[in-house]
Amino acid sequence: MKQTMRADSVLSIKSLCKKFGGIKATDDVSLSVSRGGIHAIIGPNGAGKTTLIAQLSGQIRPDSGDIEFDGRSILRAGMAQRARAGLARSFQITSVFLEMTILENVMLAVQGAQGHSYRFWAPTHKDQDLSDMAMDHLTTVGLHHRSGRIVSGISHGEQRQLEVAMALATQPQLLLLDEPMAGMGKEETFRMIEILSLVGAEKTILMVEHDMDAVFSLADQLSVLVNGRVIATDSVAQIRSNPEVQKSYLGGSCA
């Protein structure tokens, strides 16, 4: 399962290791995400998917190995720095600002991409540019007609859509989506697939996901993570027919 390090890869992970106590959460992971398209990471619970995403976004530090983003090592950069460099992340557990409106959430994200926010006087709600840009991203995820709602009062599916809008608003080169379909019903999952395929046409996406239907319909490339190790990386069709993957993960049900 040798993954060729292509020249146009936006993210390459090299021999990444992370231990928690005696558990190897990330065990010598090497992976390359090529520019454009959707790369999905699948794997059973506890395979270390979220841990991997957390290391990519800078939330936790790996023990060894390297992460190159856009050709440069970002190992030393903190979360905020990586976000500004173009690495956006959405969270598995919905992580939006419940007390604010939908629009205010996205406006904050736009602000984050616009250089420093040491501006103490002009009120943001009168900042037409800021709200226009935020509205654009809300239109992409189909939430523009709900922009004035306080987030605590909207549905879970809408909150997940908002997560995506916020990640987009940071002007990323690469979107890290941690289980974008988590906790969603059929209807909502279907909407999210539509949204992501739209987004994926313009941005590179690296996503972790449990929902196999979603993964198979969205992803161009698939990596399978089991016990912290990448056991296979290939196109969707190849992965589905890979006997090792079927044995250790898909369990034959998807064969």
Added chain:
Amino acid sequence: MVKSNGTRSGKVYFGMLFLLGIAPLLFQWTNQPFLLDLLSRGLIIGIAALSLNLILGYGGMISLGHVAYLGIGAYCVGIPAYYDVYDGWIHLSLAIVTCALFALITGAVSLRTKGVYFIMITMAFSQMIYFIFLSLEEYGADDGLVIYARSEFPLWMNMEGAVSLYYWIFGLLILTLFFIHRLVRSRFGRVIIGSKYNDLRMQSLGFNTYGYRLTCYVISAVICGLAGVLLGNFTSFISPEMMSWTRSGELIFMVIIGGAGSLFGPLFGALSFLFLEEALSLITIYWHLIFGGLLIALVLFGRGGIDAWLSKLDK
């Protein structure tokens, strides 16, 4: 936020500011100099509470050492006055610089921590200041320092009389309210509020929240220091006791019962706190008992504080 404020007419607030503005005239007319005294004190503490609210209510930084800045501000009047330096501009600049520096250094350390640790470390720093002033024999140590004359300003803005000092306090109050009103709606303010709710998320959006929080902490300290300059002028006697951490606790109470994260709430909180304290102590010597009970009831049942009740009237 935009929404919830949009539904308010602001009548209650402007009405109250108007009343505060004409209060000295009313008190003079009814010959109640004591009430002017009480109100002056209330507004100074109110400004300190507003400044604490900026970090606590809007920024989620619970400081148990905020009165240190009130004390530093007061000593920035007291110590120059001890050397016969009464120039008000010197007092003000000294307070601004000292508070900003102290907040920058202690904030830089404290803001590395979160939650309970932040509370403890801010308290520890303020206790440090408390003990430093306690050990300064030259400036009276625990006997305190008497300030014989008020800060000197050009004639049209002097603070000699009780009424002119009151208008100084009132002026700083208006400035503080307006400044905070603008600040929390600015880009900077949105970052501060965002990091209260979810600091990790803010970082993932590209904000180096540490720098923003530290800046906010320094701004809040400077406002509190300015209130301290007025307090020094008002009491004309200052001692380290005013910096004890229990005072910081009271300040937190005022912010909470007034309404943390609301613009006017902490002012209401400070005024009710001080007036209740005064009124109850007139009725019985066991007033602490009643006062404590009232505070508990307010915190338990008064969700959103006084400001939340008032905003129901203000539709």
